[in-house]
Amino acid sequence: MSKNAKTLAGIVIVIVIAVAAYFGFAQTGSKSASEKTIKDLKVYFVPSKQPDQIVTMTKPLKGLLIKQLKKEGYDVKNVDIKVGTSYEAAGEALASGTADIGFIPGGTYVMYQDGAQVLLTATRSDLNKNFSEANKWNDGKETKAITKQAATYRSLVIAGPSQKGQQLAKKINSGEKLTWEDVNSAKWGLSSTTSSAGYIYPSLWLNKHFNKTVSDLKNTVTVDSYGSGMARLASGQIDILPTYADARRDFADMWTTDYKQSQPIWKETNVIGVSQPIYNDTISVSKKSKTMTPEFKKALSKSFIDLAKTKEGKKVIAIYSHEGYVPAKSSDYDGERNAQKLLKETRK
CATH class of the missing domain: 3.40.190.10 (Periplasmic binding protein-like II)
Known part of the structure; x- marks a missing residue:
């Protein structure tokens, strides 16, 4: 092969590699965008207040959460808010995956911990x-x-x-x-x-x-x-x-x-x-929900923490007297586990 031919072949190879890399990047980017698009995010509340009052006060959460998650790179098309008919109904929704996010007390979280993961703990004014x-x-x-x-x-x-x-x-x-x-x-x-x-x-x-x-x-x-x-x-x-x-x-x-x-x-x-x-109420997420990837849970936690610092967000979470949120871990609720264990023993 002549020197010119070798040079031409080298140029072609470089172009082919560049084109392949470009399309590979485009496909990866497309996949990433797809993963960061969420069609429907389902949020459940427990009926610790009048259900119609909860629905009215939390209605703005839909737009606020969509806006906040947008800042974290997620395109959420819809947020569906429901009030469970009981605490157990909200827990079961998380455990089954019919709910993605639940505003539930520590007792409900511990009861359904096999299917739910605690994400945040609420803070309130003392x-x-x-x-x-x-x-x-x-x-x-x-x-x-x-x-x-x-x-x-x-x-x-x-x-x-x-x-x-x-x-x-x-x-x-x-x-x-x-x-x-x-x-x-x-x-x-x-x-x-x-x-x-x-x-x-x-x-x-x-x-x-x-x-x-x-x-x-x-x-x-x-x-x-x-x-x-x-x-x-x-x-x-x-x-x-x-x-x-x-x-x-x-x-x-x-x-x-x-x-x-x-x-x-x-x-x-x-x-x-x-x-x-x-210990205060939780924001917990479903272990069964395909939406709850490690990356999304991190973004969701930050979104709720940041949301609680805004005037609009404070109005929404005031329904449960929440004033802010801090990251939680499962061991925070060991006291709740001990309480439920004692209850089971005294019922025997």
């Missing part, structure tokens, strides 16, 4: 009252939020304005201890079995003080949300409602308007029991 003694909450004054952020909260056992509720409150506020007969003779409103504040930790409180659990109570009803529970407490249909520590703040206005009570909630209700600290 309260000016954070006592382990029940009667210290009962000064008749409003519980207020402070600037300090907290990663834990407490479950409070609240006695209502019914005759039995007031009887139990009077005993606590005079410094006396309640007996099992006292609490067992009252009518309780309980949340779903995976609710940390409405079921699990109140059960631990009963176990600690009376060597009993909620399954031993003779007079209970299930409330499908804290809103309906508060309505029943106000009307006297139930005497006791276990709930999260700042619930009375959330329902203070409704107490005298929707529930038509003559006195403020701070005067008509009293704390008769206080749980140990509980």
